Amino acid sequence: MSDVTLSVRGLRKVIGRRVIIKDLSFELTRGEVFGFLGPNGAGKTTTIRMLVGLIKPTAGTIRICGLDIARQFTKAMSRMGCIVENPELYPFLSGMDNLRHFAVMLRGITRERIDEVVRLVGLEERIGDKVGTYSLGMRQRLGIAQALLGKPDVLILDEPTNGLDPSGIREMRAFIRSLAEKEGLTVLVSSHLLHEIQLMCDRVAIMAKGEIIRVDTVQELLASEERMVWRLRPLPLGRLILSDLTEVLSADEVTVTTVYSERHAGEWSRRLIEAGVSVMEMNRKLPALEDLFLELTGGESID
Template identity: 55%
Template sequence: MAGKEKYPVLSVEDLSKQIGKREIVRDIRFEVGQGEIFGFLGPNGAGKTTTIRMLVGLIRPTRGKVNIAGYDLKRDYLKAIRNVGCIVENPEMYPFLTGRENLEMFARMEGKVSPKRIKEVVELVEMDQRIDDAVKTYSLGMRQRLGIAQALLGEPQLLILDEPTNGLDPAGIREMRQFIQRLAREKGISIFISSHILHEVQRICDRVAIINRGTVIRTGPVSRLLEGDSPVQWRLDPPDQGMDILQSLSGVTTVERSTEHDILTHMPEEKISEANQRLLEAGVRVTAIRQQHPTLEDIFLQMTEEDPIA
């Protein structure tokens, strides 16, 4: 997607939902660009499901605006929702019918879906060899792919997936990841993923929004969220002199003893070489430097622990 102009296929502004006196979701705002894979992360009870239900018109927001493919969801519901394919939780299928028969049934409900389009989505989800078998013989991963095929029948610009890898084994997770990336990269479909499997989100998503207690507390590219102060472990001799030097440097936010000779610091990555040079100039022996790169899970836990759920 690098170098391509993106327009917001999904735009959310000040989306809020209040039930009684309790505000479940408050002032949510984000955009999803064309062909972008966008992750929506949050602990249980954070407001993810409520937000998704508002995005597809299943519940009405108290205030705010949802715009899909240029259409206001409230004013032009049918035009907006035609551009969305959605799977919330496990896709519901008729187990004694074949995969093709299930798709044909959904196509009749969708209207104006040709046999050619059914063939296209079957090829897209790579189920050519099993589409005429009964769904009851499918693995969970195959059911998920059939559900996505059903969601793609109407040629949506936006695909909303709620926990798409939930319950899959490692091989199934890898296949689903590759399939989602192919939909975005090759077909230009925008994909909104709600998930709690943070390492998968880190590997697949371009950007993420982290929601806690009904509010988005951080939005941005995954790479940018992982930037900032990095934990760095130093082995120094003498350690006390080394600690004094590290504490005197600008940009170093934490200096603490972890073992007799090991010092843990937090500092921007570009400051490590400067700190090392200052230690060497002062006669402090640096026998080891270990930088610990944070994961999205580290960032997520740090943010949600700082603002715990009531």
């Protein structure tokens, strides 16, 4: 069985004369959590709606576990679960009755499977209560249980932590990680909480103006922008010497910031000392995902 669970090739969406999505291509693999980020108007929501079959692409292919959604729509969608925006739940019914109601719309969902997803999302103690009495986090978990009924290989969650308090956000993060690590699901998460994406996801796609501009692991994305901050005395001489050795990115009255190089850091420090510059402090600085996001998207805020 292929580890690729979601494959997107040359995806394009044109409305009238306006190109909304421009030739997107990426792949997701089994057991990974994939973050999908984009500023307002980037086309992230349009892309997600195409992935889950709510709108048709103008061109390109979307395959779920090798099934082309344009030619094998029903089979392909049976391998995917999703929550786009808020879970659609009946507040006057119990959690169990909600799941039973949705289960009859699918083929072959047994009572055992319903009980299994209830345990999976940790709602055993409250599943008999009306959904109207649930907290927001519990409703999100019930919505995910609904999306898991058909044993999907790919789960797409649009803003799963939206409106949750810090405790609920941490619980949801751990829960999503467990779905990938213990259940082997591929989970695509869109979110405006960049810090949570940084903690939750294995890889991240950053989108702007209808295009994906970077796809990589969170570690590699951040490492590509790693910096070194120097506190030197005298600072002007130290800055001059460093500018001959490497790229000086910024300087203020206290520090000089350069690109980071583990290979050359020792040599640069030695050259400074030989020139009579005291190296008072030398620190590696890894940017936050938010800083990198703003740099790559030209300072645009996220959805």
